[in-house]
Amino acid sequence: MNTAAAEDLLSKMEDLKLRLSEAEEAIDAIKNGSVDAFAIRKDGKPEVFTLQSLDYAYRVLIEKFSEGALNLTLDGLIIYSNSYFSKLMNVPNEKVTGSYIFDYIAGESHQQFREYFDLALQGSSKTEIMLCAKNKNIPVYVSLTNLQPQLATIGMIVTDLSEKKQNEQLIKIHAETLWKKNVELEHLNKSLDQFASIASHDLQEPLRKIQTFTALLKRQCNKTLAEESNELIDKIKRSSERMSLLINDVLNFSRIVHIENMFVKTDLNQILSNTLKDFDLLILEKDASVRVENLPVVEAIPSQINQLFYNLVGNALKFAKIGKPASITISSRILPSEEAENDFNSRFNLDKQLSYSEISFKDNGIGFEQQFAEQIFSIFERLNNQEQYSGTGIGLALCQKIVQQHHGGIRAEAKENDGAIFYILLPLTQSANVVAN
Amino acid sequence: MKNKSKLEGVGKRKIFLQLYITGMSENSVRAIQNITLLCDQYLHDRVDLEIIDIYKNPSVAEEQMIVFSPSLIRQFPLPKKTFIGDLSDVEKVILGLGVTLKE
Numbered sequence: 285m286n287t288a289a290a291e292d293l294l295s296k297m298e299d300l301k302l303r304l305s306e307a308e309e310a311i312d313a314i315k316n317g318s319v320d321a322f323a324i325r326k327d328g329k330p331e332v333f334t335l336q337s338l339d340y341a342y343r344v345l346i347e348k349f350s351e352g353a354l355n356l357t358l359d360g361l362i363i364y365s366n367s368y369f370s371k372l373m374n375v376p377n378e379k380v381t382g383s384y385i386f387d388y389i390a391g392e393s394h395q396q397f398r399e400y401f402d403l404a405l406q407g408s409s410k411t412e413i414m415l416c417a418k419n420k421n422i423p424v425y426v427s428l429t430n431l432q433p434q435l436a437t438i439g440m441i442v443t444d445l446s447e448k449k450q451n452e453q454l455i456k457i458h459a460e461t462l463w464k465k466n467v468e469l470e471h472l473n474k475s476l477d478q479f480a481s482i483a484s485h486d487l488q489e490p491l492r493k494i495q496t497f498t499a500l501l502k503r504q505c506n507k508t509l510a511e512e513s514n515e516l517i518d519k520i521k522r523s524s525e526r527m528s529l530l531i532n533d534v535l536n537f538s539r540i541v542h543i544e545n546m547f548v549k550t551d552l553n554q555i556l557s558n559t560l561k562d563f564d565l566l567i568l569e570k571d572a573s574v575r576v577e578n579l580p581v582v583e584a585i586p587s588q589i590n591q592l593f594y595n596l597v598g599n600a601l602k603f604a605k606i607g608k609p610a611s612i613t614i615s616s617r618i619l620p621s622e623e624a625e626n627d628f629n630s631r632f633n634l635d636k637q638l639s640y641s642e643i644s645f646k647d648n649g650i651g652f653e654q655q656f657a658e659q660i661f662s663i664f665e666r667l668n669n670q671e672q673y674s675g676t677g678i679g680l681a682l683c684q685k686i687v688q689q690h691h692g693g694i695r696a697e698a699k700e701n702d703g704a705i706f707y708i709l710l711p712l713t714q715s716a717n718v719v720a721n
Numbered sequence: 722m723k724n725k726s727k728l729e730g731v732g733k734r735k736i737f738l739q740l741y742i743t744g745m746s747e748n749s750v751r752a753i754q755n756i757t758l759l760c761d762q763y764l765h766d767r768v769d770l771e772i773i774d775i776y777k778n779p780s781v782a783e784e785q786m787i788v789f790s791p792s793l794i795r796q797f798p799l800p801k802k803t804f805i806g807d808l809s810d811v812e813k814v815i816l817g818l819g820v821t822l823k824e
Contacts, residue, residue, distance in 0.1 A: 357754060378739075379771065
């Protein structure tokens with residue numbers, strides 16, 4: 285019995301040894317990579333499993349993707365996370381897989397994430413939430429997609445918004461600083477304007493008295509005073525007249541402020557013809573010829589445009605050459621868009637969305653050197669002596685202020701003794717928020 | 722209540738398990754779900770579980786002599802034990818891990 289049993293056992297052992305070595309050989313073959321596929325029976329059906337899988341490229345794509353990519357069960361269990369997500373969360377990948385996504389959601393975003401997770405069960409959802417990495421919250425954009433019925437899971441893509449949020453924060457801070465500065469500037473501007481207005485107004489009063497009493501003095505003592513003294517009184521009179529003019533101009537200048545919502549469709553031909561009527565006498569006196577081409581209709585503040593034209597026509601007549609008939613040409617054209625960006629016009633910050641009209645005032649007067657073409661628009665800047673050409677030096681500064689108020693620009697071209705051309709750019713329409721209803 | 726089940730066999734010592742999977746293959750997904758459920762229900766914080774994707778770390782698979790995926794390895798307590806498959810037979814896994822349940 286014993287020998288028989290022993291023999292039986294021995295033969296069984298031999299059999300097992302053989303099967304073991306077969307199994308080991310198979311395993312070695314697989315290990316060596318000399319096996320491509322398994323042909324096995326599964327659920328009674330033959331199936332082939334290839335070892336080098338075809339989804340290799342997809343796997344590498346998802347794995348190396350620089351966005352977080354996760355696959356979640358419907359309970360939120362993470363069954364796959366690419367390395368980007370585990371790095372973002374600062375948790376080893378071995379620990380991320382098999383944990384729950386809810387563990388990585390910051391407290392404040394929990395409810396929101398639950399809602400969007402449930403929403404994703406119907407198809408897909410996208411939202412911004414806070415993730416909670418070790419001691420630090422990370423703003424992210426998550427996109428959830430239900431992968432059923434092909435897979436019983438939900439795919440999740442996570443985009444880190446930290447940098448974007450930081451930039452947004454910076455922009456916000458900058459915008460706030462700008463806004464504060466702007467408010468300060470507006471205050472400053474207002475008080476300056478008020479100052480100018482009050483000062484000019486209060487200055488007029490004593491000046492009027494000087495003028496009145498000088499006139500009175502002259503009338504009363506005309507005969508008793510020496511010739512010399514009479515001349516002195518005349519000088520006082522002229523000086524006070526000039527001062528009055530100066531004060532009026534300062535007052536006008538300070539009034540051109542922040543008149544938004546006052547823009548209306550304005551026919552520039554109408555304005556110009558009114559302006560020219562004011563100069564009827566002077567035009568006759570100077571034997572001037574004025575040629576006007578058709579001007580456009582623009583959205584503008586009529587009283588200011590009137591002032592603008594008045595100053596420019598006035599200048600053209602004032603600075604006419606002595607002993608030569610003045611010739612003034614006023615024309616306009618639509619500024620071609622390519623010219624809106626040339627050297628002359630780029631500094632005006634023109635709005636690319638708008639069309640501009642370029643109106644030119646050309647004269648044959650004394651002109652000036654081109655090097656002064658910018659300087660002339662500064663307040664109190666005068667190129668000519670007062671003996672020959674009266675004026676306060678405010679006229680062109682006022683023109684510039686008006687044009688700026690209309691979101692346009694003004695520039696000049698001239699030659700010494702050979703006339704000047706003033707170019708005005710005005711937008712045909714103002715941007716919507718400043719136009720009156 | 723399953724949560725109140727007590728563990729015996731491995732005493733109070735910590736269990737260190739590693740599950741080796743291949744990406745999101747069907748069996749891998751099932752194995753992850755089964756082992757996490759098992760740990761949550763019976764082992765709680767007494768288990769240290771790592772889930773390793775051998776697609777991501779082919780060299781680790783070689784070091785651990787992993788041939789089949791999914792494979793669950795009990796690294797501690799010794800001796801080392803390997804379970805192959807999707808771990809759907811919970812009782813067999815618990816038994817194999819040396820954990821007996823007592824109500």
